[in-house]
Amino acid sequence: MRGADLLVKTLVDADVTKIFALSGNQIMSIFDASIGTGLELIHTRHEAAAVHMADAWGRLTDRPGIALITAGPGFANALSALYVAKVAESPLVLLSGHTPVNQLGLGAFQEMPQAAMAAHVTKASWMASDASQLGNDIEKALLIASHGRPGPVQISLPADVLESELVAVPADSVSDALASLSTVRLTDGAIGQLASALGNARRPLVLGGPAFTRGLPAEALRAFSEATGVPAIGMESPRGVNDPSLGAFAEVLVQADLVLLLGKRLDFMVQFGSGADINPDALFMHVDFDEDAIAHTKTRLEAMGKTSGAQVGDPLDAVQRLTGAVRSASNDWRNEVREAVAHRPVQWREIEHAQGEPLHAVEIGRAVQAFLDGGADSIYVSDGGEVGQWAQACLSTSRRVINGPSGSIGSSIPMAIGARAANPDSRIVTMLGDGTFGFHPAEFDTAVRNNLPFIAVIGNDSAWNAEYQIQVRDYGEDRLIGCELLPSTRYDEVAKALGGYGELVTEASEIGPALQRAHDSGLPSCINVIMARNAAPIIRRG
Numbered sequence: 001m002r003g004a005d006l007l008v009k010t011l012v013d014a015d016v017t018k019i020f021a022l023s024g025n026q027i028m029s030i031f032d033a034s035i036g037t038g039l040e041l042i043h044t045r046h047e048a049a050a051v052h053m054a055d056a057w058g059r060l061t062d063r064p065g066i067a068l069i070t071a072g073p074g075f076a077n078a079l080s081a082l083y084v085a086k087v088a089e090s091p092l093v094l095l096s097g098h099t100p101v102n103q104l105g106l107g108a109f110q111e112m113p114q115a116a117m118a119a120h121v122t123k124a125s126w127m128a129s130d131a132s133q134l135g136n137d138i139e140k141a142l143l144i145a146s147h148g149r150p151g152p153v154q155i156s157l158p159a160d161v162l163e164s165e166l167v168a169v170p171a172d173s174v175s176d177a178l179a180s181l182s183t184v185r186l187t188d189g190a191i192g193q194l195a196s197a198l199g200n201a202r203r204p205l206v207l208g209g210p211a212f213t214r215g216l217p218a219e220a221l222r223a224f225s226e227a228t229g230v231p232a233i234g235m236e237s238p239r240g241v242n243d244p245s246l247g248a249f250a251e252v253l254v255q256a257d258l259v260l261l262l263g264k265r266l267d268f269m270v271q272f273g274s275g276a277d278i279n280p281d282a283l284f285m286h287v288d289f290d291e292d293a294i295a296h297t298k299t300r301l302e303a304m305g306k307t308s309g310a311q312v313g314d315p316l317d318a319v320q321r322l323t324g325a326v327r328s329a330s331n332d333w334r335n336e337v338r339e340a341v342a343h344r345p346v347q348w349r350e351i352e353h354a355q356g357e358p359l360h361a362v363e364i365g366r367a368v369q370a371f372l373d374g375g376a377d378s379i380y381v382s383d384g385g386e387v388g389q390w391a392q393a394c395l396s397t398s399r400r401v402i403n404g405p406s407g408s409i410g411s412s413i414p415m416a417i418g419a420r421a422a423n424p425d426s427r428i429v430t431m432l433g434d435g436t437f438g439f440h441p442a443e444f445d446t447a448v449r450n451n452l453p454f455i456a457v458i459g460n461d462s463a464w465n466a467e468y469q470i471q472v473r474d475y476g477e478d479r480l481i482g483c484e485l486l487p488s489t490r491y492d493e494v495a496k497a498l499g500g501y502g503e504l505v506t507e508a509s510e511i512g513p514a515l516q517r518a519h520d521s522g523l524p525s526c527i528n529v530i531m532a533r534n535a536a537p538i539i540r541r542g
């Protein structure tokens, strides 16, 4: 048995069924070892795409997605996608090939200090150095990725370690990793203090970090709010308090007199605790997994001359215990917050483009929502850019995947494929801009080869519109540069050429039927919708 065989066996024993991969010299032993094991290799066209797929898998299943890529340049291609996953708190394990140990430091082919490079964009990263420990390496990585604050873990796998024959397979032992992962539970006294602070506040608000927007943590936040009457929101948008899926949330945030952050850093998403949408007298409390996040909050609050209620502790455990411990006097405040979050301008219902003009984003959203509503457990995947913001304002499903706090564009096509791999029966629609389509169009080929259909709806405004809007706003209409794209590019034909289905749409009434035909085709599809350059929405009730 080779190191590579032990690695694959460990993955299979851990119920891993699919790996998102791209081949390369240093990892071919793992490809070889996977034959006949039932482990499916979904091989992609770009390393970042493989990581985005594993990211979507992780966010939708709460079990780490696995990506496997080659050393050096292949590994470096994945760094940006790791950053997306890290700040979205998504559990995944990236396995990358590496220079053989016996060539380290000799100027070997594709040698890079991979673990050090990945350290900035992962929860943990290391180089495996002993074939007989590869099983432990994998088990440790799976644990770290999903324990506490979820996140990506990277292991560099030297080719000679993978290829060496094992002398004896050691008994599994991950106890060291388990010990280092134990999370601190708040004391009963600390829970009591939080409960009384929440109970005494007139307008308390609980804000959860990205991991609290999905799965068990999201459920716990909902249950807490239901039981206590205290509003609780999970945050994951790069637009922070102006998250378009949170409607007019900024209008209620500014009224909050106590903000309890649960696994949510006091960062740009909450205006560092002192922006235009924060009540200057608001008290901040913070429970988080790691000392780093808490130390940052303490320093920040001190600089603002505020007392800090920040402490290390498991925020999920905290919200579960607070659920039975707090009771607010009335549900009025929570209902007001819910109403603000659900708010969308009534005028949006009436929006229709004028004859001869391109469609408005809201018209696309309306048709896509109707299509999503036609399936059970539909999932939408949103990219960034202006069209992504409109998608997030207009669409609602019980589960979604967005680019997240990174604000990175380009992930949505691979994420839709990862979502499909994890959810064979759901309708999966992604919305993205025409600029962003250019990042990973070749993944249509991956989706066709692996029979992983999804529908990409392009809001085609022939521009990098988000940046075009910045130019219009900050520099003036007479100083536009570098943001135009060709209006005639047939992205739908690109999808067709890669074996998928495609349609060009210019009328609102055509979107629904086009979505249905795309769905019926059973193929990865691209609906290329010509639309206006709508600036992203900022939703207010007034």
Ligand SMILES: Cc1ncc(C[n+]2csc(CCOP(=O)(O)OP(=O)(O)O)c2C)c(N)n1
Binding pocket: 384, 385, 386, 387, 388, 407, 408, 409, 410, 432, 433, 434, 435, 436, 437, 459, 461, 463, 464, 465, 466, 467
């Ligand atoms: C990886 C990455 N590159 C560049 C940007 C900057 N950026 C943000 S939105 C955007 C424009 C997106 O254009 P498009 O996909 O056409 O969507 P639109 O804004 O036109 O709706 C750009 C270039 C980014 N956020 N991430």
